Amino acid sequence: MPLIPTFDELAALLFCVVAAGGLGRLALGRGRRALALAVGALGAGLGAALLLALATGPGLVLASPADAGLAAGLGAALAGLGRSGGSRRGAGLGTLGPAGLGAGSRVVASERW
């Protein structure tokens, strides 16, 4: 790989950053749950396919539909994995959690600064 990137490589890098940002946004819980997951999985799959196409250079676009499917699957899996889990210290040990705050919470005022 030459030290000075070509226009195609720069474009691929930019696309990679944008795709990673989109994936990250989806994975980190922003958006509207199921719809975001479905659209994000599709977008991530297409993004991964396009990324591979760009990265392999002109003339070496995805070799077969199977490659495209693999890329799309990878993107969907990443998006799905990213949506799961999260930190809930004390979960199961009496943590109140968002659902349990309404009745028991004594909060009378709350503000973000």
Place this chain on the structure above:
Amino acid sequence: MSARTSRRIDPAERLALERAVVEAREQSGAEIRVAVVGACDDYDGWRWRLGVWLAALALLGLGAFAAPLPLAAYLGAQGLALALGLALARTGPVLRTLVPPADLEARARDRADRIFAAQRDAEGGVLVFVALLERRVLVLAGEAARRSLAPGRHWPELVAPVREGLARDDVPGGLRAALAECAELLPPGPSAPAAPGPPRLVVLEDGPALEG
């Protein structure tokens, strides 16, 4: 802006804050306390998630843009990316970007409720709670304290002075102003008996080790 309470409130300011709490308790009759918490959770899941994403990105980037490398290089790059993600997520601004606002709110409420529940007279108690990492100011009040709220006054009035103090990076000053408001919001009455003070009028906790 540091999320460590020890960097935001020095011992002298803590003493001044405790005096302000005592005065507010004497004037209002309510069991008022103040709590400043650096971070309400360690948010480990989110830190690891960022690390894993960066590691995956490093692997993808190397595979796509770099010449074929030995396996050790790929593993090393992933390890570095993982460590970078974990380190980045130790800073408050990055963590606040990662964690959804609803989760930050829930953690702050959870922590505040736990501290409030530890009060001796929770029914007549009022807690002014500041979560530095989560950037939340909460006011909690027991049933008796709610009933003794002065007519025409509202609990969010206690939040405003704290916010102003936080805006000028003066947490103790903002809290003292809020405590002064307490006396006006909660006039002494039979529903809010003055109870002997618990040993900790001002609760200061750093929480898990976080920066910024």
